[in-house]
Amino acid sequence: MHSYRLTKPGSANVARLTEEAIPTPGHGQVLVHVRASAINFRDLIIANGWYPLPIPDDQVPLSDGAGEVVAVGEGVSRFKKGDRVANSFFPNLYAGKFNQATQQWVAHHEGWLTEYKVVSAEALVGIPDHLSFEEAATLPCAAVTAWSALQGVRAGDTVLTQGTGGVALFALQFAKAMGARVIATTSSWSKAARLAELGADHVLNYKTVEEWGLQARSLTAGLGVDRVIEVGGPQTLTQSLKAVALGGQISIVGVLAGVEGSIDFMSVFQSQAVLKTVVVGNRGEFEDLMRAIAQHNIRPVIDSVYGFESLQAAWDHFSARDVFGKVVIRH
Template identity: 70%
Template sequence: MRTYRLEELGGASGVTLKEEAIPSPAHGQVLLRVRASSINFRDIIIANGWYPLPIPVGRVPFSDGAGEVIEVGHGVKRFAVGDRVLGNFFPNLFGGKYTADTEQWVAHHDGWLTEYKVVDAEAVVAVPEHLSFEEAASLPCAALTAWSAVKGVRAGDTVLTQGTGGVSLFALQLAKAFGAKVVATTSSREKAERLKSLGADHVIDYKASPEWGAAVKELCGGSGVDHVVEVGGPETLTESLKAVALGGHISIVGVLAGVAGGIDFMSLFQSQATLRPTVVGNRLDLEEMLRVFDQHSIKPVIDNVYEFEDLKSAWDHFAARNVFGKVVIRH
């Protein structure tokens, strides 16, 4: 089988394609023919050496993947040969909260950028029938993070999303499924139209309106939004605090705009907002989210699909940060 391994830091140039033997499943495990994987911002910072956890040399990259069960080990009852499955982002977090003992793909186990993979049967879940392998492979990190970020949203609430990356688009789709209104930010008229086609009620160009927090509040009749899905970090959090309603909720998801910058304490205090760091989710969360995807026929937004051999093009396209949706690798 062909497998990519991260041999040295520095981006796609440090990832090497190798020929390896196909593994066999042990007790409680399944062997998968991996059919697709997807790239996350996490994969970029891992390859560049910025990840907060140590990454052993030679790890298989990517936390997200989906495939077909082709062999089951002794004792496996959850799945049978032919079942389609996708991986849980945290392979040993079946319920409850993230702790110091929670394991991650790439940090603690080889990731999904390979043609065949052995995993514990408990670390994967069934793919809804209406999703392709490519679509399913886009879900474990970004979609589940969005699910956790909009948890508690109710019909009639207003949700603010930022940009057109995977988490933000999934948050938009899920918020609309819950009956909420969505205000989205973006940087171009073309992307604004695409956001509206996905259900965004209002779109603000953050380049034309750098102080977009006030514009968001004005759109909400001066009261602000109930929930913010904050993906930018310190730079955008300042505007999110201006946009959020008194006593609203801000889910801290990422630092796509960088870690530089500070927070004005009085703005935070006066907002009376609840700030909640969001770290993907557990397997029960993933299964619950997939039921909603199934019931509402939600399909992920795919920016582009690349072939397994064309990893560098996929990597460079994603790293350029001008995407609308998920970048997927077909295996």
């Protein structure tokens, strides 16, 4: 089989292709023929050497994958040969919250950019019938993050999403399925049209509306939005605080706009908002999400699909940060 293994941090070529023996599953494990994987912002910072956890040399990258079970080890009852599966983002977090004992792909276990992978059956979830492997591979990180960030949203609430990356688009789709109204932001009118097609009730172009937080508030009769899916970090949080309703929630899921910047404490205090950091989710939450996706026939938004041999092209495209949806590798 073939696998990719990371080169030195910051290298022009993100990974090198290797030829390796197909592994055999042990007790409690299955062998997955990986059919697709997806790139996340986390993968960029790992490749550049900025990740807060140490990454072993020559590690197989990527945290998101989907494929077919082709062999089953002893003691496995969750899956059988032929089942279609995707991986849970945290391999040993079956329930509860992220903690110091939580393991991660690439940091503690080799990632999913390989043709065959032995993995604990407990680290996998089944894929709804209507999804392709490419669609399913987009779910472990971005979709579960969006799902967790929306917990507690009720029909009739207003949700604000930022941009057109994976988390933002999943949040838009899930919020609409929950019966919420969605205000989305973007940087271009062409993307605005596509957001409207996905169901956004209002779209704000933050390139032309500098005070988009106040504009979002005005769309709620001055009350503010009930939930903000905050992906930008300090540079966008100021506007999120202007948009959020008194006592609403800002779900902080990323720092795509960078970590530089400051926040006015009084704005935080006066908002009475809950600022909650979201770190993906556990396997049980992923299973709940899969049921919701099946029930509402939700299909992930894919920006582009690249062949396994075209990893570098996929990486360069994703790194340019001008995408609408997920960038996927077909194995």
